[in-house]
Amino acid sequence: MKLKKTYQLKQIGEEFVVMNNQATSVDFTQIITLNQSAAWLWQQLEPMESFDKTTIVQLLLDEYEVDETVAQADADTFIQHLIEHHFID
Amino acid sequence: MDTRTINNAILFDEIKDLLAKGKTVTITTKGESMAPFLINNCDKVVLEPLPSGKFKKGMIVIARLPNQTYVMHRIIHLSKTITLMGDNNNSQEIITPDDIVGYISSKISPNGEVVNYSSLTWNWFAFWALVTKRNRTTCTKMYTSIKCFFKRIKKRIHL
Structure with missing residues (x-):
C-alpha cells in the first residue's frame, strides 16, 4: 500500500491535520487531526x-521504546x- | 467527536492561503461579536474568496487588522476605506480593501438550516445592523424588550 498523493500532512499551530490537495472546499469542522506519533x-x-x-x-x-506486541497493535x-x-491506495 | 481549538491568527493565516487558491472553507464561528446572527460555537460559516471591487454593505467579511488579528464583521460603510462593525459591537474597524481575505457566502445552523448571502433572512440582519450602527446598545435593548414583550403575550395566550 501507499499514501495517496492527494493528501498532505500540514501543521497548523500545534495541530497536525491531513488535507486533501485537490478538494475545492476545506471543512475545518470535519478535518482529520493526527497526534504527534x-x-x-x-x-x-x-x-x-x-x-x-x-x-x-x-x-x-526503531523510534520508540516499545515491545513488538505493542508496535504490532x-x-x-x-x-x-x-x-x-x-x-491509501 | 474530538474538538480542537487552533489559535485565531494561525488558523486564519491558513484560511487566507486556501482562499487565495480559490478554495472555499468551512469553520465554526467563535465569539459573540456577530450575535444574534452568528451564535458562538454553534453556527458554521462557509467562506469564499472575494474579488476586489465586489464589496457591498451588509456583507460579512474576514479581515486582517493592523495588529495582525482577524475579525469576521459586517461592512457598514464603503468609501476609499471600508468600515466594519460586529452586529453585537459598539466599536468599528476601518480597513482597506487589501485587508479583506474573504466573505461569508452562507451560514449553517446546528439544525442544518442554511442562510445564504443576500437571502431574505440575511438582508433582514444586515438591515438591522446598518440601521442600528449609531446607537447599537439602545437599539439592542429595545429589540430585546420588544422580543420579551411578545414572548410574555404569547405565554399568556397559551395559559
Whole structure:
C-alpha cells in the first residue's frame, strides 16, 4: 500500500491535520487531526512508494521504546485509520 | 467527536492561503461579536474568496487588522476605506480593501438550516445592523424588550 498523493500532512499551530490537495472546499469542522506519533509515521511513509504492516512495526520499534506486541497493535490501529479515511491506495 | 481549538491568527493565516487558491472553507464561528446572527460555537460559516471591487454593505467579511488579528464583521460603510462593525459591537474597524481575505457566502445552523448571502433572512440582519450602527446598545435593548414583550403575550395566550 501507499499514501495517496492527494493528501498532505500540514501543521497548523500545534495541530497536525491531513488535507486533501485537490478538494475545492476545506471543512475545518470535519478535518482529520493526527497526534504527534501518527504525524511522525505519516512523514516517514509519505515518500515511500510502497509499505506494509512490517514497515510500520519496524519504524515504531526503531523510534520508540516499545515491545513488538505493542508496535504490532499500534500498526494495526494506524492502518485501520488509513483505510477508514481512504488515505491509501 | 474530538474538538480542537487552533489559535485565531494561525488558523486564519491558513484560511487566507486556501482562499487565495480559490478554495472555499468551512469553520465554526467563535465569539459573540456577530450575535444574534452568528451564535458562538454553534453556527458554521462557509467562506469564499472575494474579488476586489465586489464589496457591498451588509456583507460579512474576514479581515486582517493592523495588529495582525482577524475579525469576521459586517461592512457598514464603503468609501476609499471600508468600515466594519460586529452586529453585537459598539466599536468599528476601518480597513482597506487589501485587508479583506474573504466573505461569508452562507451560514449553517446546528439544525442544518442554511442562510445564504443576500437571502431574505440575511438582508433582514444586515438591515438591522446598518440601521442600528449609531446607537447599537439602545437599539439592542429595545429589540430585546420588544422580543420579551411578545414572548410574555404569547405565554399568556397559551395559559
